[in-house]
Amino acid sequence: MTSGGWGFASELEDVSGAVAIVGIGDADFSKASGRTTHEIAAQAAERALADAGLEAADVDGLMWVPFSGDQLDAAAFHAHFGTSHELWTSTRGGGMVWAGSAPYDAALAIRSGRASVVLNTFSVAWATQRPQMVGGPGHVHAEDLFKQNLEVPFGWFPQPVYFASIARRHMHEHGTTHEQLGAIAVACRRHANLTPGAVMRDKPLTLEGYLASPLIADPFRREDCCLISDGGAAYLMTSLERARDLRRPPIAVLGVGVGNSRTGAYWSQQGDFTSTPQAFAAPGAFAMAGLAPADVDVLACYDPFTIVSLMQIEDMGFCPKGEGGRFVTGDRLHFDSGELPYNTHGGMLSHAYVLGIAHVTEIVRQLRGEAAAQVTGAAVGVYGGYTGPQASTLILARH
Amino acid sequence: MHATFPLPDVEWEPTRELWAGAARGELRVTRCASCARLVWYPETPCRFCGGAALVWTTVSGRGRLFAWTVVRHAFLPHFAELLPMVSGLVALDEDPAVRLVTRIVDCAPEELRCDMPVAVVFRPLRFAGVAGEVVAPLFAPAP
DSSP: OOOSTTEEEOOOOOOTTTEEEEEEEEOOOBSSOOOOHHHHHHHHHHHHHHHHTOOGGGOOEEEOOOOSSOOOOHHHHHHHHTOOOOOEEESSOSSTTHHHHHHHHHHHHHHTTSOSEEEEEEEEEHHHHGGGSTTGGGHHHHTSHHHHHHTGGGTOOSHHHHHHHHHHHHHHHHOOOHHHHHHHHHHHHHHHHHSTTOTTTTOOOOHHHHHHSOEEETTEEGGGBOOOOEEEEEEEEEEHHHHTTSSSOOEEEEEEEEEEESSOSOGGGOSSTTOOTHHHHHHHHHHHHTOOGGGOSEEEEOOSBHHHHHHHHHHTTSSOTTOHHHHHSTTTTSTTSSSOOBOTTOHHHHTOOSTTHHHHHHHHHHHHTOOTTOOTTOOEEEEEEEOSSEEEEEEEEEO | OOTTTTSOOTTOGGGHHHHHHHHHTOEEEEEETTTOOBOSSOOSSOTTTOOSOEEEEEEOOEEEEEEEEEEOSOSSGGGGGGOSEEEEEEEETTEEEEEEEEEBOSSOGGGOOTTOEEEEEEEEEOOTTOOSOEEEEEEEEOO
């Protein structure tokens, strides 16, 4: 196993305590709904504003990512809200890794006076769009010419096939088992069963049921893989000082870290096949926050597959590398375990596949004490973002 | 997508020599003209030294099965009649950091083990509903 030289941390300024999340909005989460990404993002934005007690005219910074459909960019924001004022804008927002790193860019903009209230939104309508997509969410991968020519012809497509291969190697190197992957799926499903609006709310899953489910790409079953959903979410950020005057308890950003792979965008060639760049993101975020993994009350990681949860839990330092399988066994990830409550809304496996943005709104809800599967006394929450060659760590705390 | 998707586009310049070599029975990969390391995929600049040029080289076709999955669900309709299909990665003996995406053939899935020795075999890829075929480097347990 190679390690060490395959990745690095982005150099970030210390923004600990510079911003707080003061409003969150979840759009409706669903299977195919006929909605557009634009409608979904606008609904999330309206709800975030209502939550914060702010008006669209108060927003002077807007973040999104140009990705899959029309996101809520400046023109769409103004068209929807009937506003026309100047906005600081950044396309380093949205979901995935950026759902965790957007507060860093927002902090810099707020600190330098370029913005005072920043809205980040992300939405996806892949359930509605799926019939037109080659390989569903694999579509963006099929359009990559190296993948089209060096991976797809051999059946190494789409994402479940990449990550089933990673899981196989993790099993070989570390002795990880089907039951251990299943423990992650079961914990997430239990949380979704408790969470209003979760796509899988009414569908329980036991470990026995998981193990009886057919393999789709060994060692994966359908339950190892995320849903395909319509939905989105939004969150509003401002300075901690201004946050104290708003209606909701401020949730402070204490640390941000970004990790990067040096070995390119292709999973097949990653320098450490069974690790994620969380190994480079998390240490900086914890150092910025002055905290350690043991201080974390609730964790949410970008979870396209069970193995991606397991690897990030290892790579963020919640257990030694290779121990993830044994670590997640039993009920350790359950909201009421008193150990490491994980993806307490159900994650992308069981809540909705909205690419991480709803993980952040769930962490905020936990730290406000308002979650459905509430972790008693949750004071420190962490989001782990992941986009293959990049990862982000966002550390939030009740202020 | 090109017209014969999910067959490769054998005319796409960055990977053209892989398919031309396979048709001749040679496994071809790229080497950096500056630092001489094998670089895969054939993207420039070289990720090790920043070199601007790659040259194609013939390798032995021997390696180790790094990882695989038995695909049982037709993620593309073209794959349906090939299932179950073993898709995975082979680490080349010349440089195990180079992992070729391939299919493993001539082996029951339950016999597969990580790091088992494998050797290239050249076989035509064909997909239902797609005209033509392309000879590709697949791998089988090493004799």
